Amino acid sequence: MPMQKLTTEQWLERLHTDGLQPNMQELMYYRTKLPAFARHQRQLPASSQSGALLSKTRGRGMEFDEVRHYQPGDDVRSIDWRVTARTGKAHTKLYREEKDRPVYIVVDLALTQLFGSQLLFKSVQACHLASALAWQTLQRGDKVGGIISNGWLQNEYKPSLQHKSVMHFLRGLTEVHQDSLQRWQQQTPPHPAPLNQSIEHLTHLVKPGSLINVISDFEHIETKTLEQLARLNTRSSVRSFKLFDPMEQQLPAGYSSQPLSIHDGERQAMVNLNNARQRLDYHQRAMSEFEQLFERFNQYRLPLTRVSSAIALEQQWPELR
Structure with a gap:
C-alpha cells in the first residue's frame, strides 16, 4: 500500500507508535528507507527557506x-x-579530504516541542528526523555523533562509524523524550533555553569541516546562539530544521461554542474558534513571528528548513530537497 494513501491511523500502526513517545522500532524504520534517500538530491540548502534533508557534501578535509x-x-x-x-x-x-566526516545531530526536546494536532508531537517528528539523518550518515560512511537535550538532561555522543553507536544515539532519543513527556504530564514549567546550552557545549566539541544538523522548534533561541551557529558555519556546514505544527499557524473553525484555552507553558489565553476575527488575528500574529524567525536566520546566513509534524517525514522529502 503506497505511503501517500495511508490514513493517519494506518501510518501510526505501521510504525507501531502512538505519536506521543518514540520507540526503537519506529526509529529503526528509517534504516529501511535508505533507497528512498538516494532518490533525492543531496545538496546543502541554497536559501534560508528551502534546503535538503540530506547532504553528500563533505566540504574541506581537515x-x-x-x-x-x-x-x-x-x-x-x-x-x-x-x-x-x-x-x-x-x-x-x-x-x-576526510573520508569519514564527523556529522553532529543536535536534537532539542524542550517541552515546547511536545505539541501536535494531527499526526505526531513535534518532538516525536524531531526524533524521526534525527534517526533518518543518523542512518543516512552511517550508510554514507561518515561518523555520527550529537547532543540530545531537554534542559534537564543533556546527552553527548562522540562521532563514530559504528552501528552500535547509532543504536546508542537512538536509545538516547527515546530516553530524553520520555523524561520530557513525564515533565510535560506533570505540568513542569518549560526549561528556558535547552538549545542554547547545547550549542554552547557544541562549540567546544566540533572540529572544522564537520556537518552540523540542528533540530528544534527554535521557540526560545537567543541571538548569542545564532551568532555561535554563524561562527560554526564559517568552519563547518550548519543546517537547521524548524519543527512546526499547522495549528501553531492556523486555528480550525470552531466546532463548539466553548472557548479554546491556549497555553504555551508561560502564558494562557482563551480563543473563540467561532470568532473569525480572533482566528485571523491568531494567524497573522503567528505568521509574523514565523517570518521574523526566518529573517533572523537569514541575517546570519544560516539555512533553515521547515518540517511539519502533521505529515509523515518521508512524504516531505521532495519538498526538502
Missing part, C-alpha cells in the same frame, strides 16, 4: 597536505598568512 601559490577561486579562509608574509606572494593551504 588533514593538512601542502601549501601552493594562491589561485583565483581559492577560499580566502585557506590562505597561509605566514607564508604569504614571508614570501610576499599569496599562498593557499591544501587539505587532504
Whole structure:
C-alpha cells in the first residue's frame, strides 16, 4: 500500500507508535528507507527557506597536505598568512579530504516541542528526523555523533562509524523524550533555553569541516546562539530544521461554542474558534513571528528548513530537497 494513501491511523500502526513517545522500532524504520534517500538530491540548502534533508557534501578535509601559490577561486579562509608574509606572494593551504566526516545531530526536546494536532508531537517528528539523518550518515560512511537535550538532561555522543553507536544515539532519543513527556504530564514549567546550552557545549566539541544538523522548534533561541551557529558555519556546514505544527499557524473553525484555552507553558489565553476575527488575528500574529524567525536566520546566513509534524517525514522529502 503506497505511503501517500495511508490514513493517519494506518501510518501510526505501521510504525507501531502512538505519536506521543518514540520507540526503537519506529526509529529503526528509517534504516529501511535508505533507497528512498538516494532518490533525492543531496545538496546543502541554497536559501534560508528551502534546503535538503540530506547532504553528500563533505566540504574541506581537515588533514593538512601542502601549501601552493594562491589561485583565483581559492577560499580566502585557506590562505597561509605566514607564508604569504614571508614570501610576499599569496599562498593557499591544501587539505587532504576526510573520508569519514564527523556529522553532529543536535536534537532539542524542550517541552515546547511536545505539541501536535494531527499526526505526531513535534518532538516525536524531531526524533524521526534525527534517526533518518543518523542512518543516512552511517550508510554514507561518515561518523555520527550529537547532543540530545531537554534542559534537564543533556546527552553527548562522540562521532563514530559504528552501528552500535547509532543504536546508542537512538536509545538516547527515546530516553530524553520520555523524561520530557513525564515533565510535560506533570505540568513542569518549560526549561528556558535547552538549545542554547547545547550549542554552547557544541562549540567546544566540533572540529572544522564537520556537518552540523540542528533540530528544534527554535521557540526560545537567543541571538548569542545564532551568532555561535554563524561562527560554526564559517568552519563547518550548519543546517537547521524548524519543527512546526499547522495549528501553531492556523486555528480550525470552531466546532463548539466553548472557548479554546491556549497555553504555551508561560502564558494562557482563551480563543473563540467561532470568532473569525480572533482566528485571523491568531494567524497573522503567528505568521509574523514565523517570518521574523526566518529573517533572523537569514541575517546570519544560516539555512533553515521547515518540517511539519502533521505529515509523515518521508512524504516531505521532495519538498526538502
